[in-house]
Amino acid sequence: MFDILTLDSMVRVSAPLILACLAGLYSERSGVVDIGLEGKMLGAAFGAGAIAYLTANAWLGLLAGIAVAVVLALIHGFASITNRGNQIVSGVAINFLALGLTALLGQTWFRQGGRTPPLPEGGRFGSIELPFATEFANVPIVGQIYSELISGHNILVYIAFAMVPLTWWILFRTRFGLRLRAVGENPAAVDTAGISVTWLRYRAVIACGILCGVAGSYLSIAQSSGFIRDMAAGRGYIALAALIFAKWKPGNAMWACLLFGLLDAWAFRLQGQEIPGIGQVPVQFFQALPYILTVILLAGFIGKAIPPKASGEPYLKERT
Amino acid sequence: MTGTPAIELRKINKRFGPVHANKDIDLVVGKGSIHGIIGENGAGKSTLMSILYGFYQADNGDILVDGKKVSIPDSKTAIALGIGMVHQHFMLVDTFTVLENVILGAEGAALLGGGVSKARKELSRLENDYGLKVDPDALIQDLPVGLQQRVEILKALYRGADILILDEPTGVLTPAEADHLFRILEVLRDQGKTVLLITHKLREIMAITDTVSVMRRGEMVATRKTSETSMPELAELMVGRSVLLQVEKKPAKPGKTVMKVDGLDVIDSRGVKVVKDVSFEVRAGEIVGIAGVSGNGQSELLETLAGIRKASKGTLWIDGDQSNLGETRIDPAEMRDKGLGHVPEDRHRMGLITKFAEYENSILGYHKDPKYAKGPFLDIPAIKANANAEIEKYDIRPPNCQLKTANFSGGNQQKVVLAREIERDPTVLLVGQPTRGVDIGAIEFIHKRLVELRDAGKGVLLVSVELDEIRSLADRVLVMFDGKIVGERGAQADEGELGLLMAGVEGDAR
Amino acid sequence: MSAGQLPRWVDFGLIPAFNLAAAFLVSGLVVLLIGENPIEAVKILIWGSLGYGEGIGFTLFNATNFIFTGLAVAVAFHAGLFNIGGEGQAYVGGLGVALACLALDRYVPWWVTLPFAVLGGALFGAAWAFIPAWLQAKRGSHVVITTIMFNFIGAALMGYLLVDVLVKPGSMQPETRTFEEGGRLPLLNALLPGDFFGTSQVNLALIIALIACVFVWALIWRTRLGYEIRTFGANPAAAVYAGISPVRITIITMMISGGLAGLMAINEIMGAQNRLLLEFVSGYGFVGIAVALMGRAHPIGIVLSAILFGMLYQGGAELSFEMPAITRDMIVVIQGLVILFAGALEYMFRPALVQIFSFARTPATQAV
Numbered sequence A: 001m002f003d004i005l006t007l008d009s010m011v012r013v014s015a016p017l018i019l020a021c022l023a024g025l026y027s028e029r030s031g032v033v034d035i036g037l038e039g040k041m042l043g044a045a046f047g048a049g050a051i052a053y054l055t056a057n058a059w060l061g062l063l064a065g066i067a068v069a070v071v072l073a074l075i076h077g078f079a080s081i082t083n084r085g086n087q088i089v090s091g092v093a094i095n096f097l098a099l100g101l102t103a104l105l106g107q108t109w110f111r112q113g114g115r116t117p118p119l120p121e122g123g124r125f126g127s128i129e130l131p132f133a134t135e136f137a138n139v140p141i142v143g144q145i146y147s148e149l150i151s152g153h154n155i156l157v158y159i160a161f162a163m164v165p166l167t168w169w170i171l172f173r174t175r176f177g178l179r180l181r182a183v184g185e186n187p188a189a190v191d192t193a194g195i196s197v198t199w200l201r202y203r204a205v206i207a208c209g210i211l212c213g214v215a216g217s218y219l220s221i222a223q224s225s226g227f228i229r230d231m232a233a234g235r236g237y238i239a240l241a242a243l244i245f246a247k248w249k250p251g252n253a254m255w256a257c258l259l260f261g262l263l264d265a266w267a268f269r270l271q272g273q274e275i276p277g278i279g280q281v282p283v284q285f286f287q288a289l290p291y292i293l294t295v296i297l298l299a300g301f302i303g304k305a306i307p308p309k310a311s312g313e314p315y316l317k318e319r320t
Numbered sequence B: 001m002t003g004t005p006a007i008e009l010r011k012i013n014k015r016f017g018p019v020h021a022n023k024d025i026d027l028v029v030g031k032g033s034i035h036g037i038i039g040e041n042g043a044g045k046s047t048l049m050s051i052l053y054g055f056y057q058a059d060n061g062d063i064l065v066d067g068k069k070v071s072i073p074d075s076k077t078a079i080a081l082g083i084g085m086v087h088q089h090f091m092l093v094d095t096f097t098v099l100e101n102v103i104l105g106a107e108g109a110a111l112l113g114g115g116v117s118k119a120r121k122e123l124s125r126l127e128n129d130y131g132l133k134v135d136p137d138a139l140i141q142d143l144p145v146g147l148q149q150r151v152e153i154l155k156a157l158y159r160g161a162d163i164l165i166l167d168e169p170t171g172v173l174t175p176a177e178a179d180h181l182f183r184i185l186e187v188l189r190d191q192g193k194t195v196l197l198i199t200h201k202l203r204e205i206m207a208i209t210d211t212v213s214v215m216r217r218g219e220m221v222a223t224r225k226t227s228e229t230s231m232p233e234l235a236e237l238m239v240g241r242s243v244l245l246q247v248e249k250k251p252a253k254p255g256k257t258v259m260k261v262d263g264l265d266v267i268d269s270r271g272v273k274v275v276k277d278v279s280f281e282v283r284a285g286e287i288v289g290i291a292g293v294s295g296n297g298q299s300e301l302l303e304t305l306a307g308i309r310k311a312s313k314g315t316l317w318i319d320g321d322q323s324n325l326g327e328t329r330i331d332p333a334e335m336r337d338k339g340l341g342h343v344p345e346d347r348h349r350m351g352l353i354t355k356f357a358e359y360e361n362s363i364l365g366y367h368k369d370p371k372y373a374k375g376p377f378l379d380i381p382a383i384k385a386n387a388n389a390e391i392e393k394y395d396i397r398p399p400n401c402q403l404k405t406a407n408f409s410g411g412n413q414q415k416v417v418l419a420r421e422i423e424r425d426p427t428v429l430l431v432g433q434p435t436r437g438v439d440i441g442a443i444e445f446i447h448k449r450l451v452e453l454r455d456a457g458k459g460v461l462l463v464s465v466e467l468d469e470i471r472s473l474a475d476r477v478l479v480m481f482d483g484k485i486v487g488e489r490g491a492q493a494d495e496g497e498l499g500l501l502m503a504g505v506e507g508d509a510r
Numbered sequence C: 001m002s003a004g005q006l007p008r009w010v011d012f013g014l015i016p017a018f019n020l021a022a023a024f025l026v027s028g029l030v031v032l033l034i035g036e037n038p039i040e041a042v043k044i045l046i047w048g049s050l051g052y053g054e055g056i057g058f059t060l061f062n063a064t065n066f067i068f069t070g071l072a073v074a075v076a077f078h079a080g081l082f083n084i085g086g087e088g089q090a091y092v093g094g095l096g097v098a099l100a101c102l103a104l105d106r107y108v109p110w111w112v113t114l115p116f117a118v119l120g121g122a123l124f125g126a127a128w129a130f131i132p133a134w135l136q137a138k139r140g141s142h143v144v145i146t147t148i149m150f151n152f153i154g155a156a157l158m159g160y161l162l163v164d165v166l167v168k169p170g171s172m173q174p175e176t177r178t179f180e181e182g183g184r185l186p187l188l189n190a191l192l193p194g195d196f197f198g199t200s201q202v203n204l205a206l207i208i209a210l211i212a213c214v215f216v217w218a219l220i221w222r223t224r225l226g227y228e229i230r231t232f233g234a235n236p237a238a239a240v241y242a243g244i245s246p247v248r249i250t251i252i253t254m255m256i257s258g259g260l261a262g263l264m265a266i267n268e269i270m271g272a273q274n275r276l277l278l279e280f281v282s283g284y285g286f287v288g289i290a291v292a293l294m295g296r297a298h299p300i301g302i303v304l305s306a307i308l309f310g311m312l313y314q315g316g317a318e319l320s321f322e323m324p325a326i327t328r329d330m331i332v333v334i335q336g337l338v339i340l341f342a343g344a345l346e347y348m349f350r351p352a353l354v355q356i357f358s359f360a361r362t363p364a365t366q367a368v
Helices: A004-029 A037-055 A058-082 A087-110 A142-150 A155-173 A175-185 A187-192 A197-223 A235-245 A250-269 A283-298 B045-052 B075-080 B098-103 B112-130 B145-158 B175-190 B202-208 B231-239 B298-305 B332-337 B347-351 B380-393 B410-422 B440-455 B467-473 B495-502 C008-033 C038-050 C053-078 C086-104 C110-139 C143-165 C205-222 C224-234 C236-241 C246-273 C284-294 C299-322 C329-344 C350-360
Strands: B007-016 B019-029 B034-038 B060-065 B068-070 B083-086 B163-167 B194-199 B211-216 B219-225 B257-267 B273-283 B286-291 B313-318 B321-324 B340-343 B428-432 B459-463 B476-481 B484-490
Touching: A004 A037, A004 A142, A004 A155, A004 A175, A004 A197, A004 A235, A004 A250, A037 A058, A037 A087, A037 A197, A037 A235, A058 A087, A058 A197, A058 C329, A087 C008, A087 C284, A087 C329, A155 A175, A155 A197, A155 A250, A175 A187, A175 A197, A175 B098, A175 B112, A187 A197, A197 A235, A235 A250, A235 A283, A235 C143, A250 A283, A283 C110, A283 C143, B007 B045, B019 B045, B019 B211, B034 B045, B034 B175, B034 B202, B045 B163, B045 B194, B075 B083, B083 B145, B098 B112, B098 B145, B112 B145, B112 B175, B145 B163, B145 B175, B175 B194, B175 B202, B194 B202, B202 B231, B211 B231, B219 B231, B231 B495, B257 B298, B257 B459, B273 B286, B273 B298, B273 B459, B273 B484, B286 B440, B286 B467, B286 B495, B298 B428, B298 B459, B332 B340, B340 B410, B347 B410, B347 C236, B380 B410, B410 B440, B428 B440, B440 B459, B440 B467, B459 B467, B467 B495, B476 B495, B484 B495, C008 C038, C008 C284, C008 C329, C008 C350, C038 C053, C038 C299, C053 C086, C053 C205, C053 C224, C053 C246, C053 C284, C053 C299, C086 C110, C086 C143, C086 C246, C086 C284, C110 C143, C110 C246, C205 C224, C205 C246, C205 C299, C224 C236, C224 C246, C236 C246, C246 C284, C284 C299, C284 C329, C299 C329
Parallel strands: B019 B219, B034 B194, B034 B211, B083 B163, B163 B194, B286 B459, B286 B476, B340 B428, B428 B459
Antiparallel strands: B007 B019, B007 B060, B060 B068, B211 B219, B257 B273, B257 B313, B313 B321, B476 B484
């Protein structure tokens, strides 16, 4: 259950989850609840797939993916920050918009039932052999882990894992991070310190869009070769669950996503197999487990997940 | 007072919708002094200070800082002008360390590293200069409120504030912490800072300020040198020589005890004990008034007796029926069954649902009464008939029970609540701030009703911060200070004496 | 809430109309973007959904689903709760309906099965809402997040049951056997003279949906429980003052909400599919949010907006047939836009309207 192949697939599954989870972290740490991670990933996957196909350039595809996700994030920001609308409703709207628009435009532009055509050479991020991967392959355990588990992924996987310490650093070692964390806890404290709550939250939402953009692009131009309908397939929600499970902390977020990725890898590997002492475990159990764990955590039965204090609440200065 | 004043305000006005929170305010604050601004809750003190700190904008009027006319569109500008503010509700991030809170908004550079070490040095300098000691790495949520407040002061000083505004700084402090704060403020003044102290506590004004200005109902009514005034004079200025009509009433004929409270303790959500070992009784046919400056535990006392808050200890008897409030919270519905009526202090927050129609509000808390039900259904014709009868009897205007109560004036809203609670014929009626935000005509009406209720042999417990109201209605007056009942006086209590009790200056219990 | 009051007809009529117009305007732009004529598209859409009996039948069939899920969201709204778990509650409700039908369909006529199916759907839907409600009331976990989680847990549960437990023996399809006559609701076409509704699946569940509307209206505005629900939703502090238990109201309201969502399966499973199958809810639960928002959480409003969404579904199908460039995904886009403009951007036009109307009159309001 912990063989290299399973772990390898865990890494691949986790990478987009980590990106989306960190995306949500920026937004929610600033006090803007985002259940639209799914939609932003989907939009980005489509943008990336389409542009990578047309330009045969994976990097341009990535840029396009990021652009789409940022636009969707700005819509969410406009609704929830500027208009002080309901953030949950806005997130639901973003998910619907992305689901419909990607399929509709995909069909209009490529006429392949909402998918984009397979990517040409150069349109996809290939796997990267790390130095000495082949040489170390025969060293037991350590070499194996290096050459088979750590080496051989595409660049976005490495970006995803690099984003974890980077996000931690931004959050806890920069001015922006300090203010971001403050505005999610007590926007009035930020306001009285002479900082614009609105602009700060917009920047958080944009950061969320950028990371969702990378996450979505990963799906269509790194993991697969091209976009297919509804390809986010609930990953945005899993990422949201992971974010709660991680108690809104970057390091925890990575572990939560790896755990959920492992469950996914197991679900696939153990299909129809007997687990000694337990018997056959239905694949759906593994699918549901991330959500079940999150609910149990939320209910305070294992630790307590306390969201940023001001999350979900529009900031209103004037008294009513 | 010599030299340019630190702050000068000229004809400041601010309205919130129909509420005129500040009317033509003039104020001169001398440099290097402690200037107190005193007034009742809702007198407009906090609004005025928020304008000075750029949190709100005045509708018109001028602000001069160091003799120069300035406009303060936001807090950033205020900070740049050397104005710092310690808010009544601390503007701190609970999950942050002291250091993080201090540098928030004044980090210096995009990376925290340099700013943090600079702040650390600066904090230890401030600690030496002013005696403001706090562990810079402690989390705010782990600090007692006194230290949290110190962090607020440090925040302002770290930003180079020369003028420090403190809004009701002692509201959350123990007396010892308050004394410590005053010593700090004196040090600050002696080092050349200007301090503006907003409070409603006379004792503080007398203890610490050099000059005092009094606000009442949005207006600045007087400014005095502290050494040349007295507590009774300030109390009179604060409350105002009232235009209240004296209520005509016969002497009370108290009967048997209808409500008895023994050894009541209440701890609020912050873990602060707000009601301390309170015991008293109310007899049939008398109005017992609880006087006190707001925030001394009266609100919590009232809510606990009504079943809204849980007590940590204490026994309650209503008409001889005993309940142990320390064990379980008696639900408000059960309290009503025991014969308790409750006119809550804040009708908007609790007493009414302003978006409901008048007739729907007329059964709030009594919606399970079989009179208004047909099985699981509401008997709307019966409810409306009852509502219309109350509208008639209490002269509620406009006389339309279909109208949302949001569209009623404050006085009529209060009559809706009063009618609802009195017409259920309670054994004891709890009444909080019955005339807050109510026009003169309605005040007279409400007072009459309360006296009638008394004369009908009911017990009334009246909580009010309006001393005149207490004096004209109550047959016995209990004064609350710092969660305790510090004295009891008869119907004709002397105003000055009550004022001193309310200020915590003297008390029978001490 | 926000300063300034508007006349009722503006709040309940003009603002939703503006929001809807904005959503449709943007939808029109999308149609232009994919190179079709929006006016032409609207014509086809309206004709396809209302122009002939069969079209009307399909519109009403879809509307039936929307009424149930819209009512579910609305009831929770009145208590200030946001139930976005309608999707999962309807799905699990389907299990209750199917179990009743599978147990009885061979032995009794449909009208004997129906009460059991209604009970089954409502109970299972309510049960699926109970856990998130209980967790919010007792453990403080927010109902919005837990109901999302329960949508997925429900999907996994149903997937497992259909693939491994309830599947028709010998079949590869993850679905139950088809119900016999005793587990099928009659189609309206069969009950009415003539052949007005054609092959459309509109069935007796429409009547049940309308009864549910009356039920919700009476519950919310005419019963003591409804009074407590509205009080709690409008002012929780006043509810406590009035002796109303927040725990009790949260749990009961969410269970009623879940039960209504579960009833959607009466239309879809007992009325149309006649078997339990994977993913039959397919977004109706989520769109219920839009239906409730647009209908201002009032049954009459919900019926109207359910019909509007029903038209979109049916007209959209017709549209994708007539204008192949406009696939059914266009409907999803329009839904998204309606949710965005009527929901999240609800207040966008309000400040301007308040300005306009405050010129006209001086409100006799009392500020807080």
